[in-house]
Amino acid sequence: MKVSPGALALKYFFVLLACAVVIYPLLWMVTMAFKPHPEWTTVAGLTWFPQNPTLQNFEFIFFGEAEGLVVSLDRTIVGPLIASLVTSICGTLLAVVAGTLSSYAVVRFGLAKTLPLSVLQLRLFPPLAVMIPVMVMWAFIGAIDTWWGLSLIYGIVTLPFAFWLMKTFFEEVPVEIEDAARVAGCSYWRVFYRITLPIVKPGLATCALFVFILNWSDYLLALLLTQKDWVTLPVYMATLTSAMGGQMYGMKAALGVIAAIPPVVFGLMIQKHLVRGLTFGALKQ
Amino acid sequence: MTDIKTNSASSRTKQKKQGYWAGVARDGNKMGFWFVLPTVLLLLFIVVFPLLMQLYLSVTWWTPLEGIAWYRAWEVFNWGENYWFQLTDSRVWRALWRTVLIMIIAVPLQFFLGMSLAYLFIDQFPGRKVFYSIMLTPMMVVPAVVGLMFFLLFQGTGPVNAHLGLPSTFSWLTDVNRAMISVIIADVWQWTPLMFLILLAGMLGVPSDQLLAARLLGGSNWQNFFKIILPRMKAVIIIALVLRAVECFKIFDLIFIMTKGGPGVQTETISLFLYKQTFGEFEWAYVAAIGLTILFVLSVIAAKGLAYMAKKSG
Amino acid sequence: MSSIQISNVTKRFGDFTAVDDLSLEIEEGEFVALLGPSGCGKTTTMNMIAGLEEATEGSILFDGQDLSRTRIQDRNIGFVFQNYAIFTHLSVYKNLSYGLEVKKFAKDDIKRRVHAMADRMSISHRLEQPAASLSVNEMQKLAIGRSAIMEPRIFLLDEPLSNLDAGFRAYMRAELKVLQHEFGQTMIYVTHDQIEAMSLADKIAIIDQGKLMQYGSPLDIYNSPNNRFVANFVGSPRMNLIDGELREEENQLKLMVQGGAEIILQGQVKSDFTSDGKVHSGSFGIRPQDIYFGERRASNDIAMKGTVEILERVGPKRLAYLQVLETKFLAFDDQDQLKLGDEVPFFLPPGKSMAFDMISGHRLGSV
Numbered sequence: 001m002k003v004s005p006g007a008l009a010l011k012y013f014f015v016l017l018a019c020a021v022v023i024y025p026l027l028w029m030v031t032m033a034f035k036p037h038p039e040w041t042t043v044a045g046l047t048w049f050p051q052n053p054t055l056q057n058f059e060f061i062f063f064g065e066a067e068g069l070v071v072s073l074d075r076t077i078v079g080p081l082i083a084s085l086v087t088s089i090c091g092t093l094l095a096v097v098a099g100t101l102s103s104y105a106v107v108r109f110g111l112a113k114t115l116p117l118s119v120l121q122l123r124l125f126p127p128l129a130v131m132i133p134v135m136v137m138w139a140f141i142g143a144i145d146t147w148w149g150l151s152l153i154y155g156i157v158t159l160p161f162a163f164w165l166m167k168t169f170f171e172e173v174p175v176e177i178e179d180a181a182r183v184a185g186c187s188y189w190r191v192f193y194r195i196t197l198p199i200v201k202p203g204l205a206t207c208a209l210f211v212f213i214l215n216w217s218d219y220l221l222a223l224l225l226t227q228k229d230w231v232t233l234p235v236y237m238a239t240l241t242s243a244m245g246g247q248m249y250g251m252k253a254a255l256g257v258i259a260a261i262p263p264v265v266f267g268l269m270i271q272k273h274l275v276r277g278l279t280f281g282a283l284k285q
Numbered sequence: 286m287t288d289i290k291t292n293s294a295s296s297r298t299k300q301k302k303q304g305y306w307a308g309v310a311r312d313g314n315k316m317g318f319w320f321v322l323p324t325v326l327l328l329l330f331i332v333v334f335p336l337l338m339q340l341y342l343s344v345t346w347w348t349p350l351e352g353i354a355w356y357r358a359w360e361v362f363n364w365g366e367n368y369w370f371q372l373t374d375s376r377v378w379r380a381l382w383r384t385v386l387i388m389i390i391a392v393p394l395q396f397f398l399g400m401s402l403a404y405l406f407i408d409q410f411p412g413r414k415v416f417y418s419i420m421l422t423p424m425m426v427v428p429a430v431v432g433l434m435f436f437l438l439f440q441g442t443g444p445v446n447a448h449l450g451l452p453s454t455f456s457w458l459t460d461v462n463r464a465m466i467s468v469i470i471a472d473v474w475q476w477t478p479l480m481f482l483i484l485l486a487g488m489l490g491v492p493s494d495q496l497l498a499a500r501l502l503g504g505s506n507w508q509n510f511f512k513i514i515l516p517r518m519k520a521v522i523i524i525a526l527v528l529r530a531v532e533c534f535k536i537f538d539l540i541f542i543m544t545k546g547g548p549g550v551q552t553e554t555i556s557l558f559l560y561k562q563t564f565g566e567f568e569w570a571y572v573a574a575i576g577l578t579i580l581f582v583l584s585v586i587a588a589k590g591l592a593y594m595a596k597k598s599g
Numbered sequence: 600m601s602s603i604q605i606s607n608v609t610k611r612f613g614d615f616t617a618v619d620d621l622s623l624e625i626e627e628g629e630f631v632a633l634l635g636p637s638g639c640g641k642t643t644t645m646n647m648i649a650g651l652e653e654a655t656e657g658s659i660l661f662d663g664q665d666l667s668r669t670r671i672q673d674r675n676i677g678f679v680f681q682n683y684a685i686f687t688h689l690s691v692y693k694n695l696s697y698g699l700e701v702k703k704f705a706k707d708d709i710k711r712r713v714h715a716m717a718d719r720m721s722i723s724h725r726l727e728q729p730a731a732s733l734s735v736n737e738m739q740k741l742a743i744g745r746s747a748i749m750e751p752r753i754f755l756l757d758e759p760l761s762n763l764d765a766g767f768r769a770y771m772r773a774e775l776k777v778l779q780h781e782f783g784q785t786m787i788y789v790t791h792d793q794i795e796a797m798s799l800a801d802k803i804a805i806i807d808q809g810k811l812m813q814y815g816s817p818l819d820i821y822n823s824p825n826n827r828f829v830a831n832f833v834g835s836p837r838m839n840l841i842d843g844e845l846r847e848e849e850n851q852l853k854l855m856v857q858g859g860a861e862i863i864l865q866g867q868v869k870s871d872f873t874s875d876g877k878v879h880s881g882s883f884g885i886r887p888q889d890i891y892f893g894e895r896r897a898s899n900d901i902a903m904k905g906t907v908e909i910l911e912r913v914g915p916k917r918l919a920y921l922q923v924l925e926t927k928f929l930a931f932d933d934q935d936q937l938k939l940g941d942e943v944p945f946f947l948p949p950g951k952s953m954a955f956d957m958i959s960g961h962r963l964g965s966v
Contacts, residue, residue, distance in 0.1 A: 008410065011405055011410065012410075014401075014402075014405055015405055015406075015416050018402055018420060019416060019419050019420065021474070022419055022420060022422060022423055022474075022478075023419070024438075025431075025434040025435060025438055025474065026422070026423075026426070026434070028434065028437060028438060028444055029430075029433070029434045029437060032437060041440065041442035041443070041453075097323070098323040098324045098327060099324070101319075101320040101321070101323065101324070102320055102321045102323065102324035102325075104320060105316075105317040105318075105320035105321045106321070108317070109313060109314060109316075109317035109320075111314070111317045111318070111320075111321055112321045112325065115321065115324065115325070117591075118328060119324070119328065121584075121587070122328075122331070122332075123531075124531060124583055124584075124587055125535075125579065125580055125583055126534065126535040126537075126555065126556050126559070126579065127535065127537075127556075128537070128556050128559035128560055128563065128572070128576070129559060129572075129575065129576035129577075129579045129580060130335065130339065130576055130580065131563075132339060132342065132563065132569050132572050132573045132576060133334075133335035133336070133338040133339045133342070133573070134331070134335055136338060136342075136349075136355045136569075137334070137335060137338070140355070155327070156327050156330075156331050159324065159327065163324070188313045188316045188317075189316055192316075213425065216427070217427040217428060217429075219427075219428060219429040219537075219538040219541075219542075220537055220538065224563075234427055234429035234430070234538075235429075237429065237430070237433065238429055238432070238433070238541075238542050249437060252433055252437075253433070253437065256427075256430040256433045256434065259427050259429070259430050260426050260427055260430045263425050263426070263427055264422060264425045264426060266425075267421070267422075267424075267425030268418055268421075268422075268425070271418065271421065274421070274482060275482055275483060275486045278479065278482070278483070278528070279483060279524055279528065282524050283483060283486050283487065283490075283521060283524065284486070285486050492684070494680050494682065494684040495684045495685075495686055495687075497651065497678075497680075497684065498678065498680060498684040498686075498745075499686070499697065499701075500671050500672050501649065501671060501672075501674075501676060501677075501678045501746075502672075502697050502698035502701065502745065502746070502749060503672045503673070503675065503698050503701050503702050503749065504672055504697070504698075504701040505672055505701070508701045512697070512700075512701075513686065513688075516688050516689075517688050
């Protein structure tokens with residue numbers, strides 16, 4: 001089947017155009033992260049690549065001050081970075097463990113048949129419509145601005161994804177394998193732990209990475225449930241101010257770059273399973 | 286993949302039904318019980334109690350400002366005046382309208398762009414893998430960061446104006462009309478790849494030998510697309526549209542960082558309105574009421590949708 | 600209707616050569632079978648004729664014309680896939696009418712033709728039903744009808760009968776033959792089943808590992824195989840092929856088989872073996888139906904003696920496996936007289952025996 005060179009050229013044109021559109025904003029932010037203050041706006045003439053590339057912005061957010069800058073930060077990136085890491089990881093653990101165990105029970109034991117759909121409804125509603133009582137509850141149990149408070153809500157809201165993703169992976173394990181193990185004398189727990197889990201290990205990894213991306217990318221929940229100590233990276237980035245005020249584009253861009261890297265890297269790693277995760281198993285690649 | 290096997294759909298569901306141990310021994314059910322317990326507890330914790338609390342608060346005048354604990358909200362009981370008020374509150378309706386406006390512009394746009402891109406990626410071509418990965422990147426970027434990116438882009442003194450040859454006084458984010466456009470552009474940039482991903486998966490699911498057969502019978506690419514590929518993608522298209530519509534309704538991060546709902550209230554969607562009520566006015570009881578109404582309406586729509594789907598596939 | 604000239608066509612997939620220097624002349628209206636074992640390149644060859652693959656080297660001309668510049672959808676080639684590739688989301692009617700619709704035929708015209716073809720294929724009662732609900736047999740008829748309705752210049756069929764049950768297969772063989780005569784189309788039929796090829800085709804092209812082994816009428820191929828592969832492949836049950844070293848001993852030319860058996864060569868087959876002086880090892884071929892028992896019929900019929908190891912009933916006949924030292928001969932016990940364990944004499948007529956060069960596989964002697 002020969003594709004005419006004209007058609008191929010046209011295809012490349014559109015593909016390259018689309019890629020250019022994709023890259024444009026990303027490139028702008030990345031280059032901004034390395035630009036010194038004067039180059040942040042068109043006032044001095046706008047360029048793509050910094051005339052005087054600098055690590056000043058990164059220095060600034062990590063150490064609170066940098067050479068050549070008069071302003072200083074009262075809080076560096078270190079706290080929020082740790083906050084993002086800790087809450088994302090803990091939230092992921094919670095979601096994946098709960099989701100894996102319950103989806104296995106639904107798939108193999110036929111228990112809680114309404115669970116799949118009821119778990120889905122958690123994703124249906126705008127968070128702000130239902131967060132008031134959550135905020136009140138969290139305040140009541142002293143979970144506001146704590147690592148465990150944020151991890152808890154993270155685990156809950158990403159549970160649906162973990163559940164559905166693992167459900168599809170479990171459904172792909174032939175019952176016969178587990179039956180054979182049962183006949184050989186394994187208890188249900190042994191079958192699950194020693195036979196099924198190893199088989200779905202790649203699925204488990206995918207699920208963990210997927211959920212981690214979702215947790216790390218959260219903005220609203222952290223905004224609502226943290227104040228100072230456990231502010232996560234996205235919130236920190238959005239509200240970056242210094243004692244002197246001012247726009248701080250370069251620093252924000254640097255923060256944006258740092259915040260964006262883990263999800264993009266993980267996302268590309270689990271590319272093959274993205275469709276499955278995002279459509280709750282309705283589609284597979 | 287041939288779908289020639291007779292009764293393939295029913296044999297697949299049969300397999301699924303047999304995917305679980307039908308006659309499970311007692312200790313198996315016990316383990317199963319413990320397995321589901323954490324999830325069920327979490328669900329109850331996050332659904333039942335908050336719902337009741339929200340119901341309780343929504344019929345009062347309670348606000349956290351006055352320092353009364355929430356459980357004493359009955360002291361400012363108001364017989365559901367909040368519900369009445371929201372019906373006449375033009376801010377609510379306008380916020381809803383703006384949300385819907387964004388949805389009906391952004392989602393179809395993402396759909397057509399995603400479909401067109403997916404069409405380009407059906408056949409192999411050199412570099413396809415790399416281009417594919419690049420195309421997927423936007424939806425993996427943290428939404429708040431996307432907000433920042435477009436915030437930077439649409440600055441008066443930013444690259445968009447510079448590259449379009451517009452003066453630095455030409456504002457996007459603070460202009461009454463163009464703020465909405467900027468936000469929509471950002472949303473389309475971030476989520477078209479999702480449409481692309483889903484629709485492409487759907488397209489590739491069309492059996493290739495049927496496409497070949499159609500070609501050999503004389504069908505052009507265009508004709509085959511509309512007569513073979515598209516009809517077979519009906520389910521996928523619905524999934525893509527529903528998923529995106531639901532998420533678009535919830536839109537918050539992007540707008541909050543780009544315009545904070547401004548200028549004025551030009552880009553204030555329902556989520557932003559609720560936020561302002563929560564952390565601006567601290568009218569928590571009112572927000573509770575509006576929230577429950579939204580919950581109710583969306584649940585009804587979802588239930589209707591599920592019933593319709595069950596009827597179609599039953 | 601088209602004639603096809605395949606000239607020195609080679610198809611390579613990376614390091615793997617699927618088709619190697621293949622040349623065939625197919626006349627207008629001929630029914631040609633591409634016969635060979637799985638993976639021999641017959642489907643690849645057919646794909647190249649259809650234009651689904653491009654030849655790495657060589658050319659394929661239709662009535663002398665090169666169609667490689669024409670798009671597939673404009674070539675008007677009928678193609679029936681092995682798994683039929685029915686449009687499962689459409690009705691039977693829509694399947695049949697697809698080709699006509701995309702070529703913008705008038706609605707009434709389409710209706711007329713669809714009904715006519717459905718009648719021919721005996722699926723009229725299914726017209727309004729979803730194509731996916733058809734039985735396998737009906738699907739096959741639909742697949743053929745869908746292509747035939749376009750009256751293509753060439754009809755390509757890729758093992759179309761392999762999914763059908765045996766009884767229906769015989770029926771469809773006849774149907775295909777009738778169809779082909781009616782429309783006079785040039786038909787190319789890919790199969791690994793020699794019975795199908797032998798019964799359906801005007802000419803058979805036997806292909807092995809991408810190379811053309813022999814191209815001729817079924818009778819030619821059966822009676823005069825060009826080489827060892829063809830002799831082995833065509834004929835049911837298989838021809839006995841015994842490999843051995845040629846040796847002159849006591850003024851006789853013998854074929855010394857591994858394990859000790861000896862065949863004393865005589866008559867036609869002896870001169871076949873000696874026709875090429877350079878040959879030292881060869882294969883002796885004789886069909887089971889040509890071996891006989893009882894009294895010797897001609898003076899130079901080769902005499903052998905063997906033990907009856909296995910007796911197998913095949914329909915009305917019985918097959919006997921005769922053990923001569925470490926070699927097995929397969930023959931028909933046409934008189935139904937043999938018993939297990941008997942040591943019986945049997946005879947190989949040299950005129951019906953064939954000689955093959957063991958190294959090159961070529962047929963030796965007069966061909």
